Amino acid sequence: MLLNKDTDLSLTIIKQFQTFLFEKYGYDFRDYALSSFKRRVEHLLFFFKSGSVNDLIRKIDANPSLAEQAVKEITVNTTEMFRDPSFWRKMRDEVLSQFVSSPVIRIWHAACSSGEEVYSMCIILQEMGLLDKARIFASDINSEVLANAKSGVYPIRSLDTTKSNFDRLGTSGKLENYYKVSSDQTTIKYNESLIKNVNFRKHNLVSEEGFSKFDIVLCRNVMIYFNFDLQDRVMDTISNSLFKGGFLAIGSKETIVWCSTAKDFQPLSVEEKIYKKIV
Amino acid sequence: MERFKVIVIGGSAGSFQVVTRILAALPANFNIPVVLCLHRLKHIRSGFEEVLNKKSTLKVIEPEDKTKLQKGYVYLAPANYHLYAEINGTLSLSTEESVSFSRPSIDLTFDTFSYVYKNKMLGIILSGANRDGLNGCILAKARGTTLIAQSLEEAEIQTMPESIIQQQLPTYILKTEDIIKKIIALNKL
Numbered sequence: 001m002l003l004n005k006d007t008d009l010s011l012t013i014i015k016q017f018q019t020f021l022f023e024k025y026g027y028d029f030r031d032y033a034l035s036s037f038k039r040r041v042e043h044l045l046f047f048f049k050s051g052s053v054n055d056l057i058r059k060i061d062a063n064p065s066l067a068e069q070a071v072k073e074i075t076v077n078t079t080e081m082f083r084d085p086s087f088w089r090k091m092r093d094e095v096l097s098q099f100v101s102s103p104v105i106r107i108w109h110a111a112c113s114s115g116e117e118v119y120s121m122c123i124i125l126q127e128m129g130l131l132d133k134a135r136i137f138a139s140d141i142n143s144e145v146l147a148n149a150k151s152g153v154y155p156i157r158s159l160d161t162t163k164s165n166f167d168r169l170g171t172s173g174k175l176e177n178y179y180k181v182s183s184d185q186t187t188i189k190y191n192e193s194l195i196k197n198v199n200f201r202k203h204n205l206v207s208e209e210g211f212s213k214f215d216i217v218l219c220r221n222v223m224i225y226f227n228f229d230l231q232d233r234v235m236d237t238i239s240n241s242l243f244k245g246g247f248l249a250i251g252s253k254e255t256i257v258w259c260s261t262a263k264d265f266q267p268l269s270v271e272e273k274i275y276k277k278i279v
Numbered sequence: 280m281e282r283f284k285v286i287v288i289g290g291s292a293g294s295f296q297v298v299t300r301i302l303a304a305l306p307a308n309f310n311i312p313v314v315l316c317l318h319r320l321k322h323i324r325s326g327f328e329e330v331l332n333k334k335s336t337l338k339v340i341e342p343e344d345k346t347k348l349q350k351g352y353v354y355l356a357p358a359n360y361h362l363y364a365e366i367n368g369t370l371s372l373s374t375e376e377s378v379s380f381s382r383p384s385i386d387l388t389f390d391t392f393s394y395v396y397k398n399k400m401l402g403i404i405l406s407g408a409n410r411d412g413l414n415g416c417i418l419a420k421a422r423g424t425t426l427i428a429q430s431l432e433e434a435e436i437q438t439m440p441e442s443i444i445q446q447q448l449p450t451y452i453l454k455t456e457d458i459i460k461k462i463i464a465l466n467k468l
Contacts, residue, residue, distance in 0.1 A: 008394070008422070011366070035363035035391040036373045078376045083359070084324070168322065221374045224344045231345075252324065253357045253372050255343045 013053045014038055020057050025067045027141075028207050029074065031230035040074040047073050072142045077113055079221065080161045082120045084252050085168035087220075090272040092124050092169075095216065095247050105134045108212070108241060110219040111205050112138040115149025117218055119178075122194040127173045131197065137212065139203035146200045152190035156181065159188060205234055210241035217242055220273075221251035228258060235259040239277065248275045282468050283425075284399040285348065285364075286311055287392050289385035289415070291318040291407030293435025297455050298405065302335035302353060304459045309337060309466050313353040314362070314370075316388040318381050318407070321359040328355055344372045356383035363391040379411035389415025389424075398423035401465070403458060404449070405429045407439025416443045427451045427458060 014037065021027045029037060041053065048066070050056040060066045082088050099105045105125075109118050118138045125131040140146050166175045179188045203211065205222070217238050223231045238248060239261040248256075248265065250273045256262045265275040290298060294317060305313070319327055331339040331353070340346075341357040347369050348354065356362035360372040361383050378384035385404070389412060392400055402424050404412050416426055428440040428449040443449055453461065 008418075033363075033365060033371045035365055035371055035394070036375065038394070039373075039375065039387070039391075077374055079374060085322070086324070164322065221372075224372045224374070228345065251344075251372075251374075253341070253343050253360055255345070258345065 009038055009041060009053065014041060017041060017053050017057060020061070021067070021070070024061060025064070026207075027067065027071055028204075031206070031227045033225055033227050036225050037074070044070055044073055068142070068144070072144050075113070075140075075142060075225075076145065077221070077225075079113060079116045080158065080165065081116045082162065082165035082169060083116070083220070084272070085165050087249070087252065087272040087274075088120060088124060088165075088169055090269050090274060091121075091249065092128065094268060095249075095274060096125065096128060096130060099130065099133075099215065100128075102215075103133060105130060105216065106212070106214045107134060107136045107216045107218070108214040109136065109138040110217055110238060110241075111222040112140050112149055112200075113145055114154075115152070116154075117220065118149060118198060119152065119190050119194060121218070122198065123173075123175075123178050124169075124171075126178075126194065127171055131194070134197050136195075136198040137201055137214075138198055139201045139205070141202070141204045141206070143202050146202060150195070150200045152179075152192065152195065153182075153187050154190075156186055156188055205237065206230065208237075210237050212241065213243050214241055214246060215243060216247045216249070218249045220249055221254065224251065224254060232259045232261075235261045239264050242277045244277055244279060246277045248277065249273065250275075282399070283311055283396075283401045283465060285314060285392060285396050286401045286403065286462065286465075287314045287316065287388060288403045288405065289316045289389060289407075289412045289439075290405035291381075291385075291409060291411065291436075291439055293406030293408075294429075296435075297429065297458075299331065299334040300455050301459055301462065302331060302337065302339070304463065305336050306463065306466060307336050309463075310350045311465060312348045312350050313337070314348075314356075314388065314392065315339075315353060316356045316362060316383050316385045318383075318385075318411070319358055321382065324358045327358075331355060342370045342372075344370075346370050356388060358383075361387045363387065364395040366395050379409050381409070381411045384415075385412035386415035389419050393419035393422045393424040396424070398425070400424045401427070401462075403427045403429075404440050404443050406434040406436045408436045409438060410442040412439055413442040413446065416448045417446065420448045425450050427453055427461070429458070430454045 339353040
């Protein structure tokens with residue numbers, strides 16, 4: 001956080017930075033929610049040791065590789081394995097259980113970031129004996145983040161939260177079966193077999209169309225970073241990527257009621273924010 | 280005091296009783312939205328809103344993302360999210376990293392609200408066992424926000440109000456009953 005009152009970022013300078021990223025590199029953050037975006041810009045100033053947004057623009061302008069890095073630092077969001085265990089119980093017991101006799105389950109993790117939700121899903125599918133027939137796409141705007149997700153390596157300090165969330169799932173399985181601790185005890189790595197059916201794919205949810213159709217789309221705590229207009233557009237993309245009867249999961253404090261596609265969905269769980277596509 | 284557009288209250292350990300006393304004392308026609316950023320257990324999503332509603336005259340809600348800030352309501356930062364203000368009068372949520380081991384973080388709520396509301400915000404820091412809120416109050420003060428700290432004689436745990444008093448940030452240092460008087464007086468402005 002910036003503590004120097006003289007450097008409070010104006011709306012104008014924030015918009016200028018968004019315009020620069022779009023016009024120079026095609027990265028479109030113009031419809032991001034302002035408060036969190038402003039915080040990410042402050043983080044960028046710190047990260048690139050820049051004294052001002054103008055200086056930041058000069059640096060990124062001169063060096064395209066910094067642009068990709070900037071996008072990572074803007075969008076990276078800490079999530080956790082099995083965030084909201086009650087959501088994952090509902091997902092398991094009322095959504096995934098419907099696919100027990102289906103030949104295939106097609107799942108899209110839209111804007112999967114560092115992949116925690118992907119591994120959470122794969123572990124639950126494995127526990128249910130459904131992993132073999134899952135066809136999973138995990139997409140993100142940033143290739144470095146995707147590479148992290150694919151590696152399955154996470155800091156060991158994440159394990160406390162993961163364990164306490166996992167315990168709340170009420171499953172007979174053992175979390176220890178799914179990861180190994182590195183020899184220097186700083187990281188854990190989830191088993192590669194978990195993601196054997198996962199296709200990691202670079203995709204910009206903000207500016208690109210969907211690329212296939214799915215039974216389940218997870219996009220949890222992604223659209224909170226967008227403004228109304230962008231939420232609406234992204235919901236169109238997601239809705240078009242779901243089969244009739246498919247399911248959408250969003251974050252526990254997100255809502256789609258304001259989106260024009262809301263009429264295409266019916267809540268399966270109001271509490272856990274799981275919707276069924278009815279058209 | 281000024282005419283405020285929002286009252287933001289931050290608190291942690293030892294603040295619950297104070298918050299419920301304030302909420303119980305507000306008149307039903309209170310015309311400034313109240314925002315609560317209170318440290319809470321991240322895995323317990325429900326229950327807190329209900330308990331506060333039991334004591335409160337105004338309706339306490341845990342806002343969903345993009346909820347409009349309106350008078351007559353008390354907005355409680357939901358578990359495991361940061362609560363931000365947006366310039367179009369709505370609230371937004373974030374899952375960015377915890378600050379001082381806290382999500383919701385008082386620092387971030389005070390930062391974003393004071394950026395939007397500046398001298399139209401009244402910020403109140405109650406009892407708490409860590410210094411989350413200090414950085415947010417430093418930013419808020421620089422933007423003209425009026426700050427109140429719960430008095431140290433009364434605060435159950437002093438660390439949080441003490442941290443902002445040491446930096447001479449609060450305009451007022453008050454006991455709960457005087458905080459309540461001050462807030463209720465705002466309704467007449």
